[in-house]
Amino acid sequence: MEVILLGTGSAVSNDRAQTSVLVDGSVLVDCGAGTVLRLSQTGVPAHSIQDIVLTHDHVDHVSDVMPLLKKATMEVDEHPGVTVHGPREALDTVRSLFDAFSYIKPKLDVEYDEVDDGSKLEAGDLEFTAVETEHGTPSVAYRVEELVISGDTEPVEEVAELADGAEALVHECAYPDGAGVDGHTTPSELVEDVLSRCTVDRVYLTHLFPEAEGRKPEMLEKVRDGFDGEVYVADDLTRFSVG
Ligand SMILES: [Zn+2]
Numbered sequence: 331m332e333v334i335l336l337g338t339g340s341a342v343s344n345d346r347a348q349t350s351v352l353v354d355g356s357v358l359v360d361c362g363a364g365t366v367l368r369l370s371q372t373g374v375p376a377h378s379i380q381d382i383v384l385t386h387d388h389v390d391h392v393s394d395v396m397p398l399l400k401k402a403t404m405e406v407d408e409h410p411g412v413t414v415h416g417p418r419e420a421l422d423t424v425r426s427l428f429d430a431f432s433y434i435k436p437k438l439d440v441e442y443d444e445v446d447d448g449s450k451l452e453a454g455d456l457e458f459t460a461v462e463t464e465h466g467t468p469s470v471a472y473r474v475e476e477l478v479i480s481g482d483t484e485p486v487e488e489v490a491e492l493a494d495g496a497e498a499l500v501h502e503c504a505y506p507d508g509a510g511v512d513g514h515t516t517p518s519e520l521v522e523d524v525l526s527r528c529t530v531d532r533v534y535l536t537h538l539f540p541e542a543e544g545r546k547p548e549m550l551e552k553v554r555d556g557f558d559g560e561v562y563v564a565d566d567l568t569r570f571s572v573g
Pocket residue numbers: 340341349388390391482537
């Protein structure tokens with residue numbers, strides 16, 4: 331299964347697209363601003379995306395859904411339709427975006443698939459499992475085969491359990507140590523609360539805030555100090571395979 335981290339930034343990033351991960355060339359996990367541009371840079375057409383799997387309803391995870399679908403409907407005579415999966419609040423946000431841009435609505439079929447703690451969902455040929463996380467809004471992490479994507483969250487045991495035995499964990503690491511805020515994760519917290527509680531081969535730190543940009547070596551060192559696996563700071567268009 332091929333994974334491309336399309337966007338690795340946050341709502342305030344200056345040189346990263348907002349959050350999105352392309353899984354297996356056909357499923358998007360989150361779709362923040364910049365996703366459409368990054369996706370086109372991979373050569374994957376927008377209409378290839380028939381499942382959008384959302385972690386939560388924040389703007390940096392949903393704001394490119396309509397631009398993506400608009401582009402997709404212009405690429406083909408008949409769009410194959412899309413399923414949007416996610417917590418109810420995230421689905422409500424997408425429904426209201428369709429209300430706001432109502433001229434796009436008749437151009438494709440949209441199905442909504444509500445996700446909560448423990449949900450399993452089918453997207454493409456893949457099965458995803460969701461667990462609830464802690465982010466101040468209903469939010470989930472997903473496991474798909476050997477890959478786990480944390481979404482935005484405080485470091486929680488549920489993600490460690492979900493990631494146990496996986497090959498790759500894409501975990502948010504929004505702030506360096508000492509600059510952390512509620513609802514996000516720092517390197518030390520990631521080690522203590524997640525990585526020390528599970529076995530995983532590689533971890534990718536993502537969703538970096540500007541406070542983290544100048545401190546990447548220090549963040550990597552913090553995680554490497556307490557974790558035996560491989561550690562990377564994700565960049566836009568970082569790609570890897572699992573399985
Ligand atoms: Zn975010």
